[in-house]
Amino acid sequence: MPEPGSELSGRYRLSYKVLFPNQNVTAQVREGDTVLAAEIAAGLMPDAPCGGMGVCGKCLAEILTETGERKSVLACQTKVTRDMTVYTASDGGHRILTEGAGGLPELRPAVRALSLNVERASLSDPTSHWTRLKAAVRSAGGGDIRPDPVMADALGKKLDALGYAPQAVVCGEELLDIRKGGRLLAAAVDIGTTTVVLYLADGQTGTVLSTVSALNPQTEFGADVISRANHAMHNGPDDLSRAIRTAVNGLLADALERAGAEKKDVYSVFIAGNTCMHHLFLGIDPSSLVLSPYVPSVADPLVLDAAAYGLDANPRAKLFMLPCIAGFVGADTSAMMLACGFDRREELTLAIDIGTNGELVIGDKDRAVACSTAAGPAFEGARITFGMRGAAGAIDHASIDNGALTFSVIGGGKPRGICGSGLLDLTASLLRAGVIDETGRLADEDELPRQSRPLAGRLRTVDGMRCFVIADGEQSGTGQCVYLSQKDVREVQLAKGAMAAGISLMLEHLGRRAEDIKKVLIAGAFGSYMSPESACAVGLIPGVLLDRIQAVGNAAGTGALWCALNYECFERAAAMAGRTEFIELASSPDFQDRFVDELMFPEEL
Amino acid sequence: MPEPGSELSGRYRLSYKVLFPNQNVTAQVREGDTVLAAEIAAGLMPDAPCGGMGVCGKCLAEILTETGERKSVLACQTKVTRDMTVYTASDGGHRILTEGAGGLPELRPAVRALSLNVERASLSDPTSHWTRLKAAVRSAGGGDIRPDPVMADALGKKLDALGYAPQAVVCGEELLDIRKGGRLLAAAVDIGTTTVVLYLADGQTGTVLSTVSALNPQTEFGADVISRANHAMHNGPDDLSRAIRTAVNGLLADALERAGAEKKDVYSVFIAGNTCMHHLFLGIDPSSLVLSPYVPSVADPLVLDAAAYGLDANPRAKLFMLPCIAGFVGADTSAMMLACGFDRREELTLAIDIGTNGELVIGDKDRAVACSTAAGPAFEGARITFGMRGAAGAIDHASIDNGALTFSVIGGGKPRGICGSGLLDLTASLLRAGVIDETGRLADEDELPRQSRPLAGRLRTVDGMRCFVIADGEQSGTGQCVYLSQKDVREVQLAKGAMAAGISLMLEHLGRRAEDIKKVLIAGAFGSYMSPESACAVGLIPGVLLDRIQAVGNAAGTGALWCALNYECFERAAAMAGRTEFIELASSPDFQDRFVDELMFPEEL
DSSP states (O other), X not given: OXXXXXXXXXXXXXXXXXXXXXXXXXXXXXXXXXHHHHHHHTTOOOOOTTOSSSOSOTTXXXXXXXXXXXXXXXXXXXXXXXXXXXXXXXTTOOOOOOOOSSOOOOOBOSEEEEEOOOOOOBTTBOOOHHHHHHHHHHHTTOOXXXXXXXXXXXXXXXXXHTTXXXXXXXXXXXXXXXXXXXXXXXXXXXXXXXXXXXXXXXXXXXXXXXXXXXXXXXXXGOSSHHHHHHHHHHHOSHHHHHHXXXXXXXXXXXXXXXXXXXXXXEEXXXXXXXXXXXXXXXXXXXXXXXXXXXXXXXXXXXXXXXXXXXXXXXXXXXXXXXXXXXXXXXXXHHHHHHHTTGGGOSSOEEEEEESSSEEEEEEOXXXXXXXXXXXXXXXXXXXXXXXXXXXXXXXXXXXXXXXXXXXXXXXXXXXXXXXXXXXXXXXXXXXXXXSBOTTOOBOOGGGSOGGGGGGGGGEEEETTEEEEEEEOTTTXXXXXXXXXXXXXXXXXXXXXXXXXXXXXXXXXXXXXXXXXXXXXXXXXXXXXHSOHHHHHHHTSSOGGGGGGEEEEESHHHHHHHHHHHBHHHHHXXXXXXXXXXXXXXXXXTTHHHHHHHHHSOOSOO | OOOTTSOTTTTOOOEEEEEETTTTEEEEEETTOBHHHHHHHTTOOOOOTTXXXXXXXXXXXXXXXXXXXXXEEEGGGOBOOSOEEEEESOTTOOOOOOOOSSOOOOOBOSEEEEEOOOOOOBTTBOOOHHHHHHHHHHHTTOOOOOOOHHHHTTHHHHHHHTTTOOEXXXXXXXXXXXXXXXXXXXXXXXXXXXEEEEEEEETTTOOEEEEEEEEXXXXXXXXXXXXXXXXXXXXXXXXXHHHHHHHHHHHHHHHHHHHTOOGGGEEEEEEEXXXXXXXXXXXXXXXXXXXXXXXXXXXXXXXXXGGGGTOOSOTTOEEEEOOOOBTTBOHHXXXXXXXXXXXXXXXXXXXXXXXXXXXXEEEOSSOEEEEEESOHHHHTTTTSTTBOOSSTTEXXXXXXXXXXXXXXXXXXXXXXXXXXXXXXXXXXXXXXTTSBOTTOOBOOGGGSOGGGGGGGGGEEEETTEEEEEEEOTTTSTTSSOEEEEHHHHHHHHHHHHHHHHHHHHHHHHHTOOGGGOOEEEEEHHHHHHSOXXXXXXXXXXXXXXXXXXXXXXXXXXXXXXXXXHBHHHHHHHHHHHHHOEEOOGGGOTTHHHHHHHHHSOOSOO
């Protein structure tokens, strides 16, 4: 936090709240961030096809002026300079997934509140206050608390004031507080490269009191893990650490406000995130993660003092860092494995989390193997000509029947681009229709099979590149032709090839075949919208697994939340991370071969 | 440490070194302290019968002026305002006892240095740096180190720089440092109410590199435990905590300088001291110690981060606080019990530490009981008309043969007062000579037994009080008559009565008799100078134990040093403190009775 008189206008910026009444959510952003950034922070997944250049005009929103009138602005060009109210055009925007598959675990949190009856000291029993407190904790069902001078200071006076019937807040053998009573809150955080989600849970009832999310402010230093690690290599990790700690504190404050609760009652914070986010939160130099051989400094589960990492909770709160597995398989994967119950799975299971990177896990209760591929970005819209995230205007589903293309657009209306699920559907449909062959080549008009001849008019050459036109300028929401180019198909091939090669190598490592996999769990937003048929048709997932695919939502966040509610979950995540084998695809001699093999589309579904 | 520009002239004062070439010792004192205080801090046990009022002239010393000349000054009236060299008159002054009985324990310190060979990471073994470091520590004979983000930060770079063959400094499952190599130092401190002793030990050779002592600067806030606790009750413990921490840091810096060593190599500090000193060092409010029922806030052994308590050692150094037993039986007693090997004693043993308070322990390897009495002050010179500490001019031994009094004076020369051992001898001699009867009454001249009639002239009445004159004005070193008054004899009776009643109650508690005690160990300076015969003659120690008395020196400091050299010693001290029963004399219904009984002197030796 900035000290009075410190360089407030420089490194530190004021933060403001932006209210979105249509969606009934708020976001906390920093002074100078755009309204568009606030929409992303609020989980509204807004669309800005021009990349925030202020030219496409698609991010139109209305803000409430200080005189109480509504005024139209471009969200990407409007800076937040005060607390604001914003009415966005995309009233159907997709929220960040905050609820995972499955119910909540039994309430058995790491931090517990115990009602004590402490014996008073007397001349005939003048043992130390600590000894008598320790006996009372044991009587109340706690363990042996470790002596602690901070808690012991003036302990007699404290016990007097509490009538010798205090509530003890304990975490294992640590005494965190003695007090009259109060709420006992736990926070669970999933630090993504792009967004941060925080759940505030009640450790006495097991309910989730509030869920908040924000843009990861580290984007200021780079959009992806590599560029942030580079920033840290040149400037040290402090900027990035401070940014993410500040963001988590902002979310925590927001979640507390929504729950009508106080930070003094937050005694535990559980954090999941990829290895780079994990290291940066802890203030650890992430250089080793992005330089071969891509090694984490520390991957073990950690139980730390939250205050030492700047967390604005109870001053004695504990910080639990979920374990990482490798440099590019982080604590988010451990959390996902927990939420997917890998340690209890009788049948071989494949779990996939497609975010900025794609992490894969195959295993069961006896054995698991993980790897990371660079498969993700294409399905988040990167490198695809009309690629965009799953927001209003995105083609999210498509099919071709008897030579007729039909598609659906998020929020209705005209298409402005193609999101990940739409990209899969389009590719799969074009394959089935023979518009693309197994090698990925877009057919010439005269090569089209009979039933696909009505599509001939959609095959064009734009800027020297073969394209399949989805909507021409009149049909599209941008006034421009929306198409899938030959290069876009190649990007899909590269992404699915990496993913499929990873799956193939992992299966070989385990001595198993694709058909041995009994369940495929897809985490993240993409998993929820993706068509399993299309995923199999393009070969992203082996076709034999089609009927076994299931979306599981934000599994990483869910896993962190489970840990906050049940300490055994944290231990299970630790055990799973410890036993999960890791394949570094880059070092695998077979990977390039396998990858090239897998670039081809499957012959038939 | 004072920040630049802080209130340097107020709370913080500069500290200076005072060199005493005659004794080859230095003391570190704060600006404005007197040269007399420096002498005390240096362990020279100077004498100031007038209590530093500047009237007796007995603390004459020579200081080296800034022009290099010697100049006579009154030590009690001369303030230290720069680094000084002082030649004291008392060239035979007694040093603080810093060597205890017995040799040093086997070297097996809590903090160890291990030479590691760490496997380099590779694409085929990309496990975290921490995991590989942990394996190397285990291979080198260490335990499983606990993951620690501070040590993990940039661990790969550190290992590179150290050629993957670093030295690890470990304490249990904590990694304190990885480095190229270097010394491994441990400090042991005995914080007394009046003086503080620090030993600097080499944790790789087991040798004691230097021993330093200083006046406890808390005397500024009160001479004894009660007045300091009162200060803390009204002003909080911070003044007192800061004072003692600063003093320990000063001693540590001094000890390091003498040993040619650096603070970065000090990885452990072990502290013993009475319960009030223990609490104040830790910043714990000592109020509960001095208010009935005299309860410590915490008595357990503590392993803490030294930096959190302001210790100026390696930033990762550990602080080990020896355990306390009760409000007035502190960690100094635990340390004494260790140095006396109570947990290995086959035969019942009585240990006595007579300082400002007198602590008593009776026990063996199976059972031990402790108590505290207010017996000490009389033997330190307090409340005795001509009482003084054991320094030059003090009558330290005396006897009466055939009506002739003979005595010895510390440093030769004329007597100026009576120290503890002299007080015991005089009382015992007068008892044997029939000058005092069993009730403690000084005889009238005509009541003297025949052989004591030559002493008749020494029985006088001064200021309405019966006295036994030891030296008249011409014979004394002060020009004033030196005597033992009826009131002084009563003080001896009160002191020995409390001690004897304590011993009696403890024996009863154990179901044992005095003759069951096979060894009497007397700790501290008094124990070294006291005549066992006289102690038994006056009834301070039961007469049957005369041949079993042994002096053991600074047993508390010795115990702390042993802990620094051998962690099992710390655990042994903890186990002993935990099993030692405590008798609160004030709450014992029999104590007053027993005390009154024991006020009488024994009938005969």
